[in-house]
Amino acid sequence: MTTKYTPTIATEIIQEYSAAPEMLVQILHAFVARFAYLSDEAIRQISLELNLSRADVHGVVSFYHDFRTEPPGEHIVKICVAESCQAMGSRELTAQVEEKLGIKIKETTDDGQVTLEPVYCLGNCACSPAIMIDEKVYGRVDASKLDGLIEKCGG
Ligand code: FES
Structure with a gap:
């Protein structure tokens, strides 16, 4: 909080x-x-x-990528872009969210609902690709799981 x-x-x-x-x-x-x-x-x-x-x-x-200088959106979606997750498709996941939300990584949607950020390893490499939404980590994220999670954020 x-x-x-x-x-x-x-x-x-x-x-x-x-x-x-x-x-x-x-x-x-x-x-x-x-x-x-x-x-x-x-x-x-x-x-x-x-x-x-x-x-x-x-x-x-x-x-440091952790230090944002703009207010974040209601929900913060972090996509792991470190080696293991990249090898398992995190670039494609990033492109998918960017397309769905109409923003680029490190941006916030116009309605202030979602901020998309990169993160460099969530300690969940065994379940790559991993993402984190509002402090909760999700592993083995595929396109349809990601779609559902983003929709829950209002995206
Ligand atoms: S590389 Fe993504 S969780 Fe470790």
């Missing part, structure tokens, strides 16, 4: 990590877990409180 960003909550999170610049990645993860994404305001506050330049923080944010 995510909460709306406030500077007070943001400061509390930063203080949990002693406002230490070397904890930047962990702080960014904590922000995304709490606020769902990193707003410009959040990045500004993190850079000020850690005494880092905004460019430094942006550099780290853009390096």
Whole structure:
């Protein structure tokens, strides 16, 4: 469950990590877990409180695929694009969802229902290809199973 960003909550999170610049990645993860994404305001506050330049923080944010900078949709669909899942067809699954929803990976549908994201291994390689929808992992996903799951998300 995510909460709306406030500077007070943001400061509390930063203080949990002693406002230490070397904890930047962990702080960014904590922000995304709490606020769902990193707003410009959040990045500004993190850079000020850690005494880092905004460019430094942006550099780290853009390096990691986990750090989204836009509010996500109601449902987050993550398709594993790591080796085992790719070998078992995750590229085709991605293309299928993109086509069905009319968005590209890392985008959100216009109605705000679904955000499509890549993920690099869900620890479910034995049941490739794997996807995750709203924190729930599904294995051995084929085209028809995927269709059903996306429809449940309102897609
Ligand atoms: S490679 Fe997809 S779950 Fe591990």
